[in-house]
């Protein structure tokens with residue numbers, strides 16, 4: 001069975017890392033789907049309940065997935081840029097503040113400045129605004145990149161400074177006042193009920209994307225064959241193409257399955273000059289515009305990473321900066337370009353974030369730098385440099401947002417949400433390290449045993465926790481997992497558990 | 510004699526007070542192999558790094574084919590057809606052999622896009638010549654053995670039709686068979702008229718492969734000798750005592 005699966009994966013030629021991440025995402029989704037069901041039906045067998053819960057859950061509804069896709073967009077866009085930054089062994093802590101500043105500038109421009117010259121509601125307003133936002137983003141990014149590359153100040157310091165400076169500057173733009181309401185066309189970029197493709201365009205995009213994916217698979221195969229390399233079996237190519245098509249069309253179908261509420265639909269129909277039939281009107285959301293932006297960014301960034309010299313030099317520099325330099329790569333200029341690109345993507349993210357809210361407040365983008373870095377890292381980007389993928393960062397952003405939305409849906413307290421997200425971040429990196437080394441270190445196993453025991457102590461009862469500790473002791477003894485040191489650690493853990501039990505009486509006795 | 514391929518005159522470079530290379534002059538003729546010897550830290554790598562563009566000399570001049578050359582960075586050196594195998598190999602560990610071989614000089618298709626398939630095909634060809642056992646074309650070079658990594662670095666220097674080749678301990682990690690193949694490669698390149706600077710600690714090998722040997726000690730040049738006119742012991746004496754053999758002075 002294992003061998004069969006391994007051979008299948010090898011034949012299909014898909015990255016096991018990608019599979020792992022998709023698996024993790026699915027796990028999170030199914031978990032929330034399971035716990036967000038409607039009240040369970042009495043008198044049915046347990047297995048039926050599991051099935052019913054998975055069917056009835058609210059998490060994987062078109063509505064929630066639509067919201068999830070829109071909520072992820074801004075962080076996902078920035079995370080793709082952060083991959084390049086981290087791959088070259090840098091970091092950018094300033095993106096959240098930059099997003100806020102750019103949002104403020106764009107808001108002021110479209111609300112207070114441009115209408116003076118063009119008149120309120122002029123169709124060019126949103127274009128000029130976005131262009132200006134991009135310009136500011138690129139300028140700030142390039143400046144920070146120059147400080148890092150040419151003046152050799154560590155990126156951590158430069159962008160820590162930027163984190164404070166740009167947040168302060170954002171306040172300065174309007175003296176802290178919220179800018180609202182934003183230009184109606186600009187707001188479409190944030191993906192409200194109106195900022196979507198609708199049914200027809202969504203299907204069209206799905207078909208075009210599917211065809212493009214198939215064409216890519218085909219040309220890649222043809223190029224390989226032209227050089228006489230071994231290619232995958234035909235059935236594997238077809239299966240892969242089929243899966244990709246299914247995913248794309250499935251996503252389009254889901255988004256189309258989410259209807260716009262009646263009243264909003266009527267408003268939109270009127271605005272578009274459509275006739276409204278007597279029995280009412282039903283419009284579909286379809287794919288949200290910010291999601292289309294994310295897809296475009298993902299394609300462009302993947303393309304840069306894989307098919308351009310710029311991308312190749314980013315990875316080479318991350319792998320060995322000296323070697324890159326000796327190969328004639330201008331690593332300083334490269335750094336400027338990478339940070340400028342990060343700035344441009346931050347501007348795009350700022351457009352999405354401010355348009356989604358319809359207003360720019362002083363706190364726009366707060367903590368985003370941490371979400372973005374976490375998304376890139378959960379997506380397998382190594383802080384030691386040289387390793388990281390664009391798709392990984394996007395899936396990482398999705399995992400983060402799924403956790404947050406899911407927990408909010410279940411009603412988990414905000415502090416506990418933070419704890420869970422933080423733990424997932426650390427765990428993701430641990431798994432990543434283990435998978436790279438093709439071996440799990442004994443300390444990793446011990447760590448998980450201890451964590452399991454502690455979690456059970458806190459959330460179930462200290463007696464069960466103690467039982468797990470004893471089991472852990474048996475396991476570490478049996479496989480000699482850093483024995484006898486582990487015995488000492490587990491003994492201390494047991495004492496702590498008993499102390500917790502005696503002090504708080506949580507479920508013991 | 511004809512004009513030298515390379516002439517390094519009075520090269521000086523110091524790192525914070527330490528004179529790593531102190532008034533050293535060496536030259537190299539087409540089809541010649543010049544061995545560079547010296548104790549650890551003598552300044553051999555630093556000297557050749559001035560030629561390969563990794564360092565910029567504090568003082569001194571470099572002439573290529575009799576004309577003064579300005580070498581400020583590795584790209585300049587490459588434009589003079591100077592290729593280098595660095596002692597540290599200078600490989601990006603996270604990339605595969607082909608990406609490393611073509612690093613900085615990627616093959617592109619008609620749209621200017623990196624053409625990985627073409628590069629892999631070329632890499633297969635040259636590796637087939639240098640190290641026929643090599644098969645790991647899609648693995649990152651971090652997954653290669655020391656010797657395999659070294660053959661990737663050698664392939665990179667040889668592939669681009671160098672006129673001047675710098676080899677900084679190219680056989681340090683190689684097995685006997687692979688070392689033999691590098692020796693044959695040096696002979697072959699030599700017959701094609703390429704000039705080679707070979708840094709090597711193995712005096713026996715230097716005597717077998719090189720035409721002349723330049724010995725350095727503490728950043729200074731002890732002397733340059735024709736290997737036919739000296740014994741291995743003479744060379745060893747130069748390295749250890751820092752003195753030219755008496756019959757030549």
Ligand SMILES: Nc1ncnc2c1ncn2[C@@H]1O[C@H](COP(=O)(O)OP(=O)(O)OP(=O)(O)O)[C@@H](O)[C@H]1O
Pocket residue numbers: 524527529547548549550551552553554555556596
């Ligand atoms: N980047 C650097 N910064 C400071 N000092 C350096 C640097 N590179 C070399 N040195 C010093 O210059 C001197 C010469 O070093 P070099 O690497 O040229 O020696 P080498 O002859 O190649 O020795 P080996 O046989 O060990 O490779 C040494 O004292 C070394 O410590």
Ligand SMILES: [Mg+2]
Pocket residue numbers: 553554555596677
């Ligand atoms: Mg050296």
